[in-house]
Amino acid sequence: MIKIGVTGSIASGKTTASKLLSKKRGRLFSADKIVKELYKKKSFKSLVAKKLGLSLKTDFKKRLVLQILQKKTTLKKLEKIIHPLVRREMFLFLRKNKSSKILFFEIPLLVESKLMGYFDTVIFIKAKKRLRLVRYNNKYGNPKLFFRLDQQQIKDSKKAKLCDHIVVNNGTLKVLKKKLFNIIKLYD
Numbered sequence: 001m002i003k004i005g006v007t008g009s010i011a012s013g014k015t016t017a018s019k020l021l022s023k024k025r026g027r028l029f030s031a032d033k034i035v036k037e038l039y040k041k042k043s044f045k046s047l048v049a050k051k052l053g054l055s056l057k058t059d060f061k062k063r064l065v066l067q068i069l070q071k072k073t074t075l076k077k078l079e080k081i082i083h084p085l086v087r088r089e090m091f092l093f094l095r096k097n098k099s100s101k102i103l104f105f106e107i108p109l110l111v112e113s114k115l116m117g118y119f120d121t122v123i124f125i126k127a128k129k130r131l132r133l134v135r136y137n138n139k140y141g142n143p144k145l146f147f148r149l150d151q152q153q154i155k156d157s158k159k160a161k162l163c164d165h166i167v168v169n170n171g172t173l174k175v176l177k178k179k180l181f182n183i184i185k186l187y188d
């Protein structure tokens with residue numbers, strides 16, 4: 001089995017790249033998708049609320065974002081709750097798909113979490129910061145949160161040194177597809 005990790009800074013195009021790479025080639029594990037599912041569970045929200053001193057009675061998501069923006073330690077505390085849960089799901093996914101020829105893993109904080117050793121190859125999706133900000137604002141509309149989340153990530157130059165392939169995603173979807181095809185044909 002070949003395990004391919006896909007990572008990159010916030011709003012660099014990891015999800016799009018992961019979907020393009022995995023299409024008709026292998027199953028895709030998405031850490032972001034797991035996190036979204038966690039936030040739908042009352043037990044998870046209760047745990048987060050308890051650890052961070054938040055109330056579940058008010059708009060939980062807005063209060064959480066506000067606290068992330070106001071207290072630098074909040075994001076680290078949140079990651080300590082989320083990362084073990086996502087990692088557990090990743091191992092379950094691996095076990096469930098152990099007979100697959102190739103598996104893809106979209107993990108935004110792959111390098112920050114020191115997960116490189118779990119993959120046969122790691123693809124780093126890179127984009128200019130101002131382009132990532134535009135993409136993030138178009139999707140979520142919160143530039144302050146973008147900058148807070150971006151600060152928590154290792155700089156692109158350092159991340160790139162730890163990955164096997166670097167894909168610059170500053171252009172069109174067609175250009176991205178071509179770059180990804182050139183990499184994936186090495187593993188098909």
